[in-house]
Amino acid sequence: MHPGFSTCAMACAAILALSTSPGAEAEAVSGTVRVRAQTEAAIRLEDGSASLARVSVQPRFQVRSAKGWRAEVSAQLVAAPDETGVGSIRTYSAASRPVELGHDGRIELDRAFVTFGTGDQRLTLGKQSLAWGILDGLQVTDRFDPVNRTEGVFGEIRPQRLARWGVRWQAQVAGTRIDAAAALDPTVSQLPQASGAFAPVAPRLRAGLPGGAATLPLTVAARDEYLKDATLGLRASRTFGRSEASLVLISGPETEPVFEATSTPGGPAIALRYPRRAVIGATLDRADGPRVWRVEAAYIPDQPVNIRTAQPVASESRPRFLAGLGLDWSAPGDVLFNLQLGVDHIDAGDADIVRPETDVIATLRLQRAFRNERFWLKGEILGTLSEGDGAFRPWLEWRQSDDLVISAGADLVWGREQGLFGQYESQSRLWTRVARTF
Numbered sequence: 001m002h003p004g005f006s007t008c009a010m011a012c013a014a015i016l017a018l019s020t021s022p023g024a025e026a027e028a029v030s031g032t033v034r035v036r037a038q039t040e041a042a043i044r045l046e047d048g049s050a051s052l053a054r055v056s057v058q059p060r061f062q063v064r065s066a067k068g069w070r071a072e073v074s075a076q077l078v079a080a081p082d083e084t085g086v087g088s089i090r091t092y093s094a095a096s097r098p099v100e101l102g103h104d105g106r107i108e109l110d111r112a113f114v115t116f117g118t119g120d121q122r123l124t125l126g127k128q129s130l131a132w133g134i135l136d137g138l139q140v141t142d143r144f145d146p147v148n149r150t151e152g153v154f155g156e157i158r159p160q161r162l163a164r165w166g167v168r169w170q171a172q173v174a175g176t177r178i179d180a181a182a183a184l185d186p187t188v189s190q191l192p193q194a195s196g197a198f199a200p201v202a203p204r205l206r207a208g209l210p211g212g213a214a215t216l217p218l219t220v221a222a223r224d225e226y227l228k229d230a231t232l233g234l235r236a237s238r239t240f241g242r243s244e245a246s247l248v249l250i251s252g253p254e255t256e257p258v259f260e261a262t263s264t265p266g267g268p269a270i271a272l273r274y275p276r277r278a279v280i281g282a283t284l285d286r287a288d289g290p291r292v293w294r295v296e297a298a299y300i301p302d303q304p305v306n307i308r309t310a311q312p313v314a315s316e317s318r319p320r321f322l323a324g325l326g327l328d329w330s331a332p333g334d335v336l337f338n339l340q341l342g343v344d345h346i347d348a349g350d351a352d353i354v355r356p357e358t359d360v361i362a363t364l365r366l367q368r369a370f371r372n373e374r375f376w377l378k379g380e381i382l383g384t385l386s387e388g389d390g391a392f393r394p395w396l397e398w399r400q401s402d403d404l405v406i407s408a409g410a411d412l413v414w415g416r417e418q419g420l421f422g423q424y425e426s427q428s429r430l431w432t433r434v435a436r437t438f
Contacts, residue, residue, distance in 0.1 A: 028065055028066040028067055029063060029064070029065045029066075030063070030064050030065075031061065031062060031063040031064070032061075032062050033059065033060070033061050033062075034059070034060050034062075034437060034438065035057065035058065035059045035060070035437070035438045036057070036058040036059075036060070036435060036436070036437045036438075037055075037056070037057050037058075037435070037436050037437075037438070038055070038056050038057075038058070038433065038434065038435040038436075039054070039055050039433070039434050040052055040053075040054045040055075040056075040156075040431065040432070040433045041053050041054075041431065041432050042411075042429040042430065042431035042432075043429060043430050043431075044197075044426075044427060044428070044429050045412075045428045045429060045430065046426050046427075046428065050082070051082070051084065051197045051427060051429050052080070052082065052084055052085060052151075052197070052429070052431065053080060053081055053082060053085065054078065054079070054080040054085040054086075055078070055079050055080070056076050056077065056078045056079075057076065057077045058074065058075070058076040058077075058110070059074065059075055060072065060073070060074035061073045061074070068116060068117055068118045069114060069115060069116045069117075070114075070115050071113065071114040071115070072111055072112070072113060073109075073111070073112045074109075074110040074111045074112075075107065075108060075109050075110055076107070076108050076110055077105070077106075077107050078105060078106055078107075078108070079101070079104060079105040080104055080105070081104050082104075082196075082197075084150065084151065084192060084193065084196040084197040084198060085104070085150075086104065086105070086106055086150070086193075087148065087149075087150035087190050087191065087192050087193060087196070088190065088191045088192065088193050088194075089106070089190070090191070090220040091146075091187065091188045091189060091190055091191060091220055091223060091272075091274075092187045092190070092223060093164075093185050093186050093187045093223040093224060093226070094223075094224060095165055095185055095226075096109075096127070096162075096163075096164060096165065096185055096187045109127060110127075110163060111126070111127050111128060111129070111163045112126045112127045113125060113126030113127060113128045114126055119172075120171060120172040121169075121170065121171045121172075122168075122169070122170040122171075123167070123168070123169050123170075124167070124168040124169075124170075125167055126165065126166075127163045127164065127165050127166075127185075128163050128164070128166065128168060129145045129161040129162065129163040129164070130144060130145065130168065130179070130181060130233075131145070131161065132144055132179070132233070132235050132246075132248050132283075133283070133296060134283045134285050134294045134296060134326075135294055135296055135324045135326045135340055135342070136326065136338060136340065136363075136365070137153070137158040137159065137340075137363065138296075138324045138326075138340055138342040138361065138363065139159060140281065140296035140297065140298050140322045140323065140324045140342065141248045141279070141281035141282070141283055141296050141297075141298050142159070143250055143255070143279050143281075143298070144181065144183070144231060144233045144250050144252075145159075145161040145162060145163075145164070145183075145255075146161070146162045146164070146187055146188045146189040146190070146255045147159040147160055147161055147162060147189050147190070147255065148160040148161075148162060148189070148190045149189055149190060149191055149192060149198070150190060150191075150192045150196065150198065151192075151197075151198050152192075152198040152424060153382065153391075153421075154198070154391070154393070154411045154424075154427075156433070162187060162189070162190060164183040164184075164185035164187050164231075165183070165184055165185040166181060166182050166183035166184050166185060166230075166231075167181065167182050167184070168180070168181040168182075169181075175238060175239075176236055176237070176238045177236070177237045177238070178234075178235075178236055179233075179234070179235040179236075179237070180233070180234050180235075181231075181232075181233045181234075182230055182231070182232050182233075183230060183231040183232075183233075183252070184226050184227065184230045185226065185230075186223040186224065186225055186226060186228075186229035186230070186253060187223060188223065188253055188254075188255045188257075188274045189255040189256060191257075194218070197424075197427050198424060198427060200423065201417060201423045202417060202418050202419065202420065202422075202423035203354060203418060204354055204355035204356070204418065204420070205355075205423075206259070206354075207258075207259035207270070207306040207313045207315075207354055208306060208308050208354035216268050216269050216270045217264070217266070217269045217270070218269070218270050218271075218272060219262065219264060219269050219270070219271050219272070220257075220271070220272045221271060221272070221273065221274075229252070229253050229274075229276070230252065231250065231251070231252025231253065232250070232251045232252060233248070233249065233250045233251075233252075234248070234249045234250075235247070235248045235249075237283075242286055242287045242288070243284060243285065243286040243287075244283075244284070244285055244286075245282070245283065245284045246282065246283045246284075247281070247282050248279065248280075248281040248282065248283070248298070249278075249279070249280060249281075250278065250279040250281075251276065251277075251278045251279075252276065252277075253274040253275065253276055253277075254274050254275055254276070254277050254303070254304055255274070256274075257272035257273065257274060258272070258273050258274070258275060258304045258305065258306055258315045259271075259272065259273075259306050259313045259315065260273050260313060260314075260315060261311065261312060261313045261314075270313055273304075273315075275304040275317070277300055277302050277303055277304060277317075278300065278301060278302060279298055279299075279300050280298065280299045280300075280301075281296065281297060281298035281299070281322075282296070282297055282298075283295065283296045283297075284296075290329060290330040290331075291327060291328065291329045291330075292327070292328040292329075293325075293326070293327055294324075294325070294326035294327070294328070295323075295324070295325055295326075296322075296323065296324045297321075297322065297323045297324075298321075298322040298323075299319070299320070299321055299322075300319070300320040300321075300322075301319055302317040302319075303317060303318055303319065303320035303346060304316075304317050305317070305318055305320075305346060305351075305353050305354070305355065306353070306354045306355075307351045307352055307353050307354065308352040308353075308354060309352075316351060318346050318347055318348060318349065318351060318353065319346070319347040320344075320345070320346045320347070321343075321344075321345045321346075321347070322342070322343070322344050322345075323342070323343045324340060324341065324342040324343070325340065325341050325342075326338070326339065326340040326341075327339045327340075333368070334368055334369065335366060335367070335368045336365075336366070336367045336368070337365075337366055338363075338364070338365040338366075339362075339363070339364050339365075340362065340363045340364075341360070341361070341362050342359075342360070342361045342362075342363075343358065343359070343360055343361075344358070344359040344360075344361070345357060345358045345359075346358075356386060356387070358386060359384055359386055359387070359420065360384065360385040360386040361382070361383070361384055361385070361420075362381075362382075362383050362385055363380065363381065363382050363383075364380070364381045365378070365379070365380045365381075366378070366379050366380075367379070373399065374398065374399050374400070375396065375397070375398055375399070376396070376397040376399070377396055377397075378394070378395050378396075378397060378409075379392070379393065379394045379395075380392075380393040380394075381393070382421060383421070384415075384419060384420045384421060387415065387416070387418070387419040387420060387421075387422065388415060388416075388419070389413075389414060389415020389416060389419030389420065389421040389422030389425075390413075390414060390415065390421050390422075391411060391412060391413045391414070391421050391424075392410075392412045393409065393410065393411050393412070394409055394410055395407055395408060395409020395410070396408055396409065402437075403436060403437045403438070404434075404435070404436050404437075405433075405434075405435045406432075406433070406434050406435075407432065407433040407434075407435075408430075408431070408432045408433075409430075409431055410428075410429065410430050410431070411427075411428060411429050411431065412428050413425045413427060413428045
């Protein structure tokens, strides 16, 4: 049996057993089933070709008990006649790997967990994800979960976290909220297909190799070291008046690949490796009337990074510093305003690293509702101030009802191929999305 089918079957069986166990009172347990169906399409502005045509069906089953536990199983069936629509699955562990349906479809178990306890303590077991960062899309301390990179940063959600099998414990101890987690699942971030629209072409993401250069075959080491490559994390947070501060500690495999030369039976190749690293971070947010200020900082003492040497591909570990500042503001005129500034610096020392030593990234998001919140006009600007590239993302959302949402917009990218955003300039597109919940 395929690992994806077996894990799904076990998760569903466990939740069913909990909800129908002898002695469980029928009136104390409630369950709901919801199904979300979504279609997405995009047209590339450069040549008018279709760059995305995807259909997904996402069922979710939830069970809740008045006696202090709840459970959820959710999955998705995805079909797309292009490689961008589904992405690569080589970075998944066997326990989490989707079941492929031919070349253009798959079934994936998104989440399957049970949470016990209420009030001061909760224990969650199963396939789950967690977000510890407080900035919207800028990953400073939010580095526990791997993410789906199939569409770069231009997907519906940013970042789109991938759930993994593990355990999480949340508790309140002497006024401090403790959140401890262990992901016993070596899955790392999902990559686009090599021929996908958002496959990286910038040298900074290709070990210094130009986008058009011929490369050796790429291999991904099997993700099957469940204990050795487990991700461990701890977050402690405390409220001080209108402010909340937290400390974050994470140890686990780097979720972005490092290129290394290797040998295979077929000859030389390049392996995508995910060395272990540690993250030490802190967050602070403060409410100030209609405004909320957010600050994050993180230090990674052993960040693996590719470097330029006499060898074709090489890497080493260097100190990395990240910081971010954000402002959420309910501005006059019912405009929701979100501004963020992030700095990502790697101390290269004597090494010639393939990426810039410092990235300065800014994001600005505005949105306003009309007609009793049936229509939403939204816009986002993303930019690397240190490189001069970026993207403008306007879109209109029509919430025809609570169960039907129709959206249309554009992703307009500019910059050089070497840039973090500019590498996708040829992928500027118009897109539509229709989502219906049953």
